[in-house]
Amino acid sequence: xxxxxxxxxxxxxxxxMSTLDVIARHPQRFRVHxxxxxxxxxxxYEQCRQFQPRYAVLLDETxxxxxxxxxxxxxxxxxxxxxxxxxxxxxxxxxxxTVMAAIVGAAGLKPALAAARAGKRVLLANKEALVxxxxxFMQAVQDHGATLLPIDSEHNAxxxxxxxxxxxxxxxxxxxxxxxxxxxGPFRSIPIDALAQVTPTxxxxxxxxxxxxxxxxxxxxxxxxxxxxxxxxWLFNAPVDQIQVVIHPQSVIHSMVEYIDGSVIAQLxxxxxxxxxxxxxxxxxxxxxxxxxxxxxxxxRLDFEAPDARRFPCIELAYAALRAGGTAxxxxxxxNEIAVAAFLDAQLPFQAIASVIEHTLAAIPLGAVExxxxxxxxxxxxxxxxxxxxxxxxxxx
Ligand code: NAD
Ligand code: MG
Numbered sequence: 001x002x003x004x005x006x007x008x009x010x011x012x013x014x015x016x017m018s019t020l021d022v023i024a025r026h027p028q029r030f031r032v033h034x035x036x037x038x039x040x041x042x043x044x045y046e047q048c049r050q051f052q053p054r055y056a057v058l059l060d061e062t063x064x065x066x067x068x069x070x071x072x073x074x075x076x077x078x079x080x081x082x083x084x085x086x087x088x089x090x091x092x093x094x095x096x097x098t099v100m101a102a103i104v105g106a107a108g109l110k111p112a113l114a115a116a117r118a119g120k121r122v123l124l125a126n127k128e129a130l131v132x133x134x135x136x137f138m139q140a141v142q143d144h145g146a147t148l149l150p151i152d153s154e155h156n157a158x159x160x161x162x163x164x165x166x167x168x169x170x171x172x173x174x175x176x177x178x179x180x181x182x183x184x185g186p187f188r189s190i191p192i193d194a195l196a197q198v199t200p201t202x203x204x205x206x207x208x209x210x211x212x213x214x215x216x217x218x219x220x221x222x223x224x225x226x227x228x229x230x231x232x233x234w235l236f237n238a239p240v241d242q243i244q245v246v247i248h249p250q251s252v253i254h255s256m257v258e259y260i261d262g263s264v265i266a267q268l269x270x271x272x273x274x275x276x277x278x279x280x281x282x283x284x285x286x287x288x289x290x291x292x293x294x295x296x297x298x299x300x301r302l303d304f305e306a307p308d309a310r311r312f313p314c315i316e317l318a319y320a321a322l323r324a325g326g327t328a329x330x331x332x333x334x335x336n337e338i339a340v341a342a343f344l345d346a347q348l349p350f351q352a353i354a355s356v357i358e359h360t361l362a363a364i365p366l367g368a369v370e371x372x373x374x375x376x377x378x379x380x381x382x383x384x385x386x387x388x389x390x391x392x393x394x395x396x397x
Pocket of ligand 1: 009010012013014015037038039040102108127128152153210213273
């Protein structure tokens, strides 16, 4: 068996740690080349001790100095690098086979794109990268012979439910629709009036999944599903009207593909990200993930409902941005990141997240996307407008 050399971007996060958990189960199969984090150097240090990577990268300069000092003291031979260019380096350098792209938000775009442009096997958790720059990203994958494997549980389920040799043509595969399941998050059934008062702690208490704080809030607003609609469009070349969101509170079916003969193929499993991560790490083989077997008797029932557009306006905002095309999804994503950060910081009420995004989309003229600079320009402009909107909404509170 060839040993796969892996870079884990965002190693200290929820996906990063689950990835390392799976990797640790297969020491003969995987070798960790590099790990990265924003500024959590202590956790990164523990990971360096366990996995002995060649490089550890921190975005934060002070954190990088602290890590370097501690590693030296412990006699660990990992080299510490710092900054965005270093993230791109560990994502693209020769000797790396596979890159787990698990940085949260727009910050993950450039390193993920660097991996695609270097023709790596890219395990993509960082959905925001694809939302912002779908066309450019998919083109880079194609032009440079990269392999793109989705980590998002829904897209991993869809990938598993599609024929393996379909060449990306859904019509030729006989696909009628993609059914993207969603748990509905923590606020699926509370009275709508109560949404005005919900706190970050409540929003981050997801009923089925343990995740980072940003994606937890995205799940509570269901913008996560909106971003995933856009992600599915790019990953599977799926027309927007063939992607249907289905609320399924148990999170046992991770998504489905409906075919023209009436067949619906689904992937089921316990809600644990180590399953899609192990699938992508081992692909095309199946490997142990540490996830317990699904107990159908305990699950007992599977429920489905249509999403309520009044409760979850973010889903429709995402569909509208996808239909508009060009820079609209990048604007949607940036405004969402600003609004979610403000909510987590107790600077914005929960329901104002959608209003900030709507306002930002309306305020920025739609542009074409041919270059990465256009994407990053739209991202920067949207952040500024969204931030102004957050400040304005504070003034009126
Ligand atoms: P997280 O907040 O737990 O971890 C984020 C990681 O990125 C950390 O290692 C952090 O240090 C690093 N990071 C943060 N900001 C950075 C920056 N500016 N530059 C460099 N590194 C930075 O997030 P998560 O829940 O692991 O999610 C990661 C990505 O995976 C997100 O895009 C999310 O949407 C996606 N995803 C997560 C889950 C899940 O179950 N957690 C499921 C599906 C998809
Ligand atoms: Mg998901």
